[in-house]
Amino acid sequence: MSDTARMLDDTAERLLARHFAGNVRGTRESAAAVLSEFFDNGLDQLLVPEAAGGMGGGTLDAAAVAYRWGYHAAPGPIVEMLLLPALAAEAALDPDRTTLALLDEACVRSGTWQKPAKATSVVAPVIGEAAATVLVCAADERGRLALARFGGDGMELRSSLAGEDVALLDLAALRPESVQATEASFEAFAARGALLTACAILGAAQRQIEIAIEHANTRKQFGKPLGKFQAIQHRLAEAASEQAVAQAAVRSAIAAQDAGRLKPLQWQAAKVQTGRAATTVVAAAHQILGAIAFTEEHVLHHYSKRLWTWRDAWGREAELERRIGAQACAQGAGLWPWMVD
Amino acid sequence: MQPFIPFPDYSGGTPRPDVSALRAAVRAFLEDERRAGTIVPGLQSWTTFDRGFSERAARRGFLALTWPRRFGGQERTAFERYVVCEEMLAAGAPLGSHWIAERQSGPQIMRHGTEELKAALVHRIAAGQLTFGIGMSEPDSGSDLSSVRTKAEKVDGGWRMEGRKVWTTNAHHADYLIVLCRTEARSEDRYAGLSQLVVPLDDPKVTVRPLVSLNGEHELNEVIFDGNVVPDTHLLGQGGDGWKLVIEELAFERSAPDRFMSTFGLLRILTEAVGASGDDRAHAEVGRLVARLSAIRDLSLLIGERLEAGQPATGIATIAKDLGTGLEQEIPEVARRVLSMVPVRGRADAAGALSFAILNAPCFSLRGGTREILKGIVARELGLR
Incomplete structure (x- = not known):
């Protein structure tokens, strides 16, 4: 499987490097071109099971593509683009006009939609031009993944921090057109989405660190490069440290998921750490790049805005930390075995 | 700049031996010690000196796991040694008699010592009989x-x-x-x-x-x-080559779990005190620490893997220590906010453990290389300066 991952990684890198050599992101035309190449290269088939005619890839395979997407701050909601085709196949929907949103609540019971107790809305990033259908991915009472299908009426079109279209669904007012049960585990699905988002974050954060280092080593003030100042060195060291610890957590969680032994703590901690890294890296990069990168003149903002978007997608730190804490605090004296066994 | 950790990582990592039996054996030993009163969670640290504990641990086969048999070792993997170390640290065992000798002095003598010195000292370190x-x-x-x-x-x-x-x-x-x-x-x-x-x-x-x-x-x-x-x-x-030797020795000092588990005993006391019925805010504060600990442990395990494979690990070992000691210092501060108690000394209860951690915290980011030195090393590895 590692050969497949490497091949997909190369495909994604070639495709994106060609499109995004400079500061040319943000046009609808380039976004549409990249999206069609994503399909032309078969990247949409990556997570579709072999039985359904797809490539049957694992999380590591998809991780490579998500990472590259982040590294190039490429347009399009890459995590949804990777996850949707398998669900669309399952639900017999047209993947071109559909998108999905995660709803982390058990709000399907006996195949029937229950109004969620906590969430009042969900945000579904739009893939391509417009979304006619949103699949809200929720859990049923047995912890299986259920797909609640919402039609286009009543959706509010807004935009993400990155300036990309999102559909906002008012869950207090709307009801799904239909609900479809699946045999897939909701936990595994949410974990995969969180880990792929984490990979997109790591890619974008990696590129931001590189940009900041390059700038620190070339920009001179007071007669020497910024990188000679200890305050700048320490700021970058902190950013790279957050990146490294997040990478380590994501790496082990991906390996665990592909080996079928992923624990909730692992993927939740991995998402939490990448969210934390995103915050630290963006702040450091902007501080070091200075005023120019607060403008659209510089490429940095494409990365910043995606990082700010992704840290709140597929598991926000505050919510995941609460869940980890609740589990940890339920262990009595057994905290340590719970963490490592 | 290349990332410190290749990513995505297609290598799949080094396959690890099954350590469940080993963990169970260490836990059984530590339970005996707890009953005997040699382990007081939250009120002592891995620097606490207890020669008897070290000798008993050695007799049960928990020292010098990776060393050659001719020096009293068992030639087991670095991962197995790591498991024994983290179990001991999690329990808050008094490791001060053998810790430095087993972690760095013994290996340093095996690599760079004369035959006479090796013959005289290494076996006794493996037996838990010498303190360095x-x-x-x-x-x-x-x-x-x-x-x-x-x-x-x-x-x-x-x-x-x-x-x-x-x-x-x-x-x-x-x-x-x-x-x-x-x-x-x-x-x-x-x-x-x-x-x-x-x-x-x-x-x-x-x-x-x-x-x-x-x-x-x-x-x-x-x-x-x-x-x-x-x-x-x-x-x-x-x-005349002492500088090179010191740098080598410090690499052993900066990657181990003792650099992020010094206040684990207090974290366990904190989670127990909050309990499953705790409020969302307390759970979120605790969860932030537990997530961090889990991630730093992943980083620390990765260092071990890289060292064993002969790959460079200076950058991530330095990062692990810096972030690890930061976590050790954050745990008592979160405990202060979450638990409604005033730290008072003198007993092995939550208030005593909180006091102990607060009074020890400053040294975590000083020993084995200060935080500022570590950040300087990371910056150099990033290609700055």
Whole structure:
């Protein structure tokens, strides 16, 4: 499987490097071109099971593509683009006009939609031009993944921090057109989405660190490069440290998921750490790049805005930390075995 | 700049042996020790000295796991040793008698010591019978180690020493100190002319003076060398290459779980006190710490994997220590906010454990390389400066 991952990684890198050599992101035309190449290269088939005619890839395979997407701050909601085709196949929907949103609540019971107790809305990033259908991915009472299908009426079109279209669904007012049960585990699905988002974050954060280092080593003030100042060195060291610890957590969680032994703590901690890294890296990069990168003149903002978007997608730190804490605090004296066994 | 960790990582990592039996054996041993009263969670640390504990741990096969059999080891994997170490640290066991000797002094002697020295000392370290101290820092030489002034002059059959070392943990219990000293006059190259000597402390010309910590405990010491002669066979390396040896030794010091688990005992007390019925805010604060601990442990395990595969790990080992000690210091501060209690000393309860952690916290980011030195190393690895 590692050969497949490497091949997909190369495909994604070639495709994106060609499109995004400079500061040319943000046009609808380039976004549409990249999206069609994503399909032309078969990247949409990556997570579709072999039985359904797809490539049957694992999380590591998809991780490579998500990472590259982040590294190039490429347009399009890459995590949804990777996850949707398998669900669309399952639900017999047209993947071109559909998108999905995660709803982390058990709000399907006996195949029937229950109004969620906590969430009042969900945000579904739009893939391509417009979304006619949103699949809200929720859990049923047995912890299986259920797909609640919402039609286009009543959706509010807004935009993400990155300036990309999102559909906002008012869950207090709307009801799904239909609900479809699946045999897939909701936990595994949410974990995969969180880990792929984490990979997109790591890619974008990696590129931001590189940009900041390059700038620190070339920009001179007071007669020497910024990188000679200890305050700048320490700021970058902190950013790279957050990146490294997040990478380590994501790496082990991906390996665990592909080996079928992923624990909730692992993927939740991995998402939490990448969210934390995103915050630290963006702040450091902007501080070091200075005023120019607060403008659209510089490429940095494409990365910043995606990082700010992704840290709140597929598991926000505050919510995941609460869940980890609740589990940890339920262990009595057994905290340590719970963490490592 | 290449990331410190190749990502995505297609290697799949090193396959790890099944350690469930090993974990169970260590836990059973630690449970016996807890019942016997040698482990008091939250009120002692891995620097706490207890020779009896170390000898019993050695008899059960929990020391020198990776060492060659001819030195009393078991030739097991670094991962298995890691598991034993983290289990001991999680339990809050008193490891001070053997920790430094087993972690760095023994390996240093095996790599760079004379045959006589190996034969005399290594087996006894593996048996938990010897305590070592680290002789690096001096009164005028803290973070800038290359400025050490302790000197050893060549005399017939050995080296005659003059000088002072400070912050030497457990020197008052130690049998030996590995001392970084100047064996040649200082030249243009400030790193040249330094050597490491294995110095016996039972010499009347060596004086150990306590430096009582702010928590009232005596663990740190000043060691004064006043004309003691160390035999030739106690020189590590070739002589004059002490700087290289020290850097190697420090790599062992910066990657281990003791750099992020010093206040784990308090974290466990905190999670128990909050309990499943705790409110969302308390759970979120605790969850932030637990997530961090889990991730730093992943980083620390990765360092071990890379070292075993002969891959560079300086950057991530330095990062692991910096972030790890930050977590150790954050745990008591979160406990302060979450638990409604005033830290008071004197008993092995939550308030006592909180006091102990607060009073120890400053040293976490000083020992083994200060936070600022570590960030400087990371910056250099990033290609800055």
